[in-house]
Amino acid sequence: MTKTIRIAAGQGFWGDWLEAPVRQIEAGPIDFLMMDYLAEVTMSIMQKQRSRNPEAGYARDFIPLMERILPNVVKKGVRVITNAGGVNPEGCAEAVVEVARKAGLKGKVRVGLVSGDDILDRLDELMAGGHSLKDMDTGRPLSDVRDRVLSANAYLGMAPVVKALDRGANVVVTGRVTDTGLTLGPLVHSFGWARDDWDRIAAGTVAGHIIECGAQSSGGNLLKDWRSVTGLDDPGFPIVEAREDGTFEVYKHPNTGGVVSVASVTEQLVYEMGDPTNYITPDGIADFTTIQLRQAGRNRVAVRGITGGPRTDMLKVSIAYFYGYKAVGTLTYSWPDAYDKAKAADRILRARLKNLGLEFEQILTEYIGVDATHGRLAGPPSPDLAEVELRVGVRAREREPVDRFTREIAPLVLTGPPSVTGFAGGRPRVEEIVAYWPALIDRREIEPHVRVDVLEA
Amino acid sequence: MAAKPKPAATREVQLRYLAHARSGDKGDTANVGLIALEPEYYPVLIKQVTRARVARHFRGMVSGVDRFELPNLNALNFLLHGALDGGGTISLKTDAQGKVYSTALLRMMVPVPTTLARRAMKKAP
Numbered sequence: 001m002t003k004t005i006r007i008a009a010g011q012g013f014w015g016d017w018l019e020a021p022v023r024q025i026e027a028g029p030i031d032f033l034m035m036d037y038l039a040e041v042t043m044s045i046m047q048k049q050r051s052r053n054p055e056a057g058y059a060r061d062f063i064p065l066m067e068r069i070l071p072n073v074v075k076k077g078v079r080v081i082t083n084a085g086g087v088n089p090e091g092c093a094e095a096v097v098e099v100a101r102k103a104g105l106k107g108k109v110r111v112g113l114v115s116g117d118d119i120l121d122r123l124d125e126l127m128a129g130g131h132s133l134k135d136m137d138t139g140r141p142l143s144d145v146r147d148r149v150l151s152a153n154a155y156l157g158m159a160p161v162v163k164a165l166d167r168g169a170n171v172v173v174t175g176r177v178t179d180t181g182l183t184l185g186p187l188v189h190s191f192g193w194a195r196d197d198w199d200r201i202a203a204g205t206v207a208g209h210i211i212e213c214g215a216q217s218s219g220g221n222l223l224k225d226w227r228s229v230t231g232l233d234d235p236g237f238p239i240v241e242a243r244e245d246g247t248f249e250v251y252k253h254p255n256t257g258g259v260v261s262v263a264s265v266t267e268q269l270v271y272e273m274g275d276p277t278n279y280i281t282p283d284g285i286a287d288f289t290t291i292q293l294r295q296a297g298r299n300r301v302a303v304r305g306i307t308g309g310p311r312t313d314m315l316k317v318s319i320a321y322f323y324g325y326k327a328v329g330t331l332t333y334s335w336p337d338a339y340d341k342a343k344a345a346d347r348i349l350r351a352r353l354k355n356l357g358l359e360f361e362q363i364l365t366e367y368i369g370v371d372a373t374h375g376r377l378a379g380p381p382s383p384d385l386a387e388v389e390l391r392v393g394v395r396a397r398e399r400e401p402v403d404r405f406t407r408e409i410a411p412l413v414l415t416g417p418p419s420v421t422g423f424a425g426g427r428p429r430v431e432e433i434v435a436y437w438p439a440l441i442d443r444r445e446i447e448p449h450v451r452v453d454v455l456e457a
Numbered sequence: 458m459a460a461k462p463k464p465a466a467t468r469e470v471q472l473r474y475l476a477h478a479r480s481g482d483k484g485d486t487a488n489v490g491l492i493a494l495e496p497e498y499y500p501v502l503i504k505q506v507t508r509a510r511v512a513r514h515f516r517g518m519v520s521g522v523d524r525f526e527l528p529n530l531n532a533l534n535f536l537l538h539g540a541l542d543g544g545g546t547i548s549l550k551t552d553a554q555g556k557v558y559s560t561a562l563l564r565m566m567v568p569v570p571t572t573l574a575r576r577a578m579k580k581a582p
Contacts, residue, residue: 267490271479292529373557438484
């Protein structure tokens with residue numbers, strides 16, 4: 001019998017459905033549970049939390065989740081891999097050890113801790129050493145925003161995950177390991193794939209891409225025949241069943257909702273795609289134009305044919321910096337003439353902001369129900385619209401004008417066009433903008449600093 | 458005088474009857490993956506949903522368009538640059554992450570052979 005490895009997705013982002021990992025462990029057999037918590041700006045949110053509380057800085061809801069699932073994880077021999085560690089993987093790993101002890105699982109849990117991705121404290125040294133860390137999109141040097149940098153993390157690949165698993169960890173907690181590395185790691189560990197077997201590395205990377213957004217490949221957010229997707233009150237999250245040769249199938253547990261089809265997998269494959277022949281990760285390059293999909297059964301899609309190429313000498317770095325302030329105010333105008341009333345209110349609001357001498361980097365007006373998502377492509381609205389929501393956003397480098405803007409929304413209710421409602425939520429909140437700065441760095445500057453520790457519960 | 462060969466009759470169909478789509482973001486760029494609803498529609502997408510036409514469709518909304526082909530998935534991938542008002546956390550747009558740019562592309566009208574148009578409309582979602 002050919003050995004297969006089952007890797008189940010439990011979270012597609014920080015804030016995903018809390019029942020999913022529990023269902024993945026309880027509703028059928030799996031070998032690994034993979035949970036991706038980190039999006040581009042998540043690290044900066046976590047850094048901000050840690051600056052207020054040194055024990056914070058990771059996905060806090062991962063801990064109550066572990067309280068729920070750890071006994072079953074141990075009992076069923078499932079191994080958990082997650083980047084929930086954020087900017088404090090040490091704190092997260094120690095919290096898991098604590099959960100294990102409290103649950104009476106002493107001696108049964110080994111927590112792998114992957115760190116070394118955090119380069120915030122090394123930025124000046126790296127820049128002095130000639131690494132400009134310029135913005136990949138704009139080409140600007142990091143020195144432009146250096147004094148406002150809040151977090152800086154290199155994207156690590158699967159190697160430290162493999163090492164933690166090789167050393168017997170049954171829960172692996174990492175910082176900024178790539179989404180795909182969390183799936184590729186257990187495959188390389190289980191099958192002993194060579195690190196330069198580029199086609200297999202690419203196959204494992206594609207497997208990771210398919211399940212890294214959770215139910216988005218198993219019926220969630222599926223546009224094709226969306227009415228036919230049933231059971232989304234209990235969506236089955238995707239599971240990869242892989243073989244040593246790099247072929248795999250995507251499926252979900254029986255008796256769960258959603259659908260795994262060529263269409264559902266294809267929609268996820270093209271999600272956030274750039275040049276499909278050149279999908280770059282720290283572990284290698286995958287060519288998405290080689291992926292062959294076939295419906296292999298009900299809620300089961302077979303994937304094969306994937307080829308790839310060598311990894312590059314560079315790692316991507318995710319830097320977050322403080323940008324400024326923004327706020328969004330909304331008011332709802334009702335029939336008759338809903339759209340005209342909303343437009344009149346926008347003119348009045350803008351005139352008042354101008355009269356106050358407030359300066360903004362941008363003021364953006366959208367009319368929800370008319371043009372907010374498709375702009376002019378939506379065409380002219382029906383003259384009979386039941387209601388329109390006026391949505392005005394402002395952005396500035398300074399807090400003061402944004403704060404004053406938030407006090408100019410409610411007055412429109414009694415001093416502007418009629419038939420307005422929807423202001424019960426109080427005045428809009430001023431938000432601090434933390435912006436994303438993608439850069440590249442020579443991997444030789446990072447890899448010697450990567451650490452793998454194993455904590456015994 | 459020999460008669461010119463009669464061109465195949467065509468009619469305009471909205472892209473939503475020929476394809477499904479999903480979009481995402483990278484910075485200020487939105488991507489739209491456009492997937493043929495039936496394999497037989499894919500050559501029509503290749504021929505009609507060109508980079509130039511997509512750029513025209515989104516004129517004033519994006520600063521540039523790239524197109525990639527994935528014949529293995531009956532799909533095209535479009536990168537719509539400058540589509541997200543700065544993108545990420547800077548953007549003030551409702552759709553700051555380009556999640557529904559996909560459906561905006563499906564509004565596009567494309568000419569297709571009448572017989573194919575009839576089949577596509579019959580299976581209309």
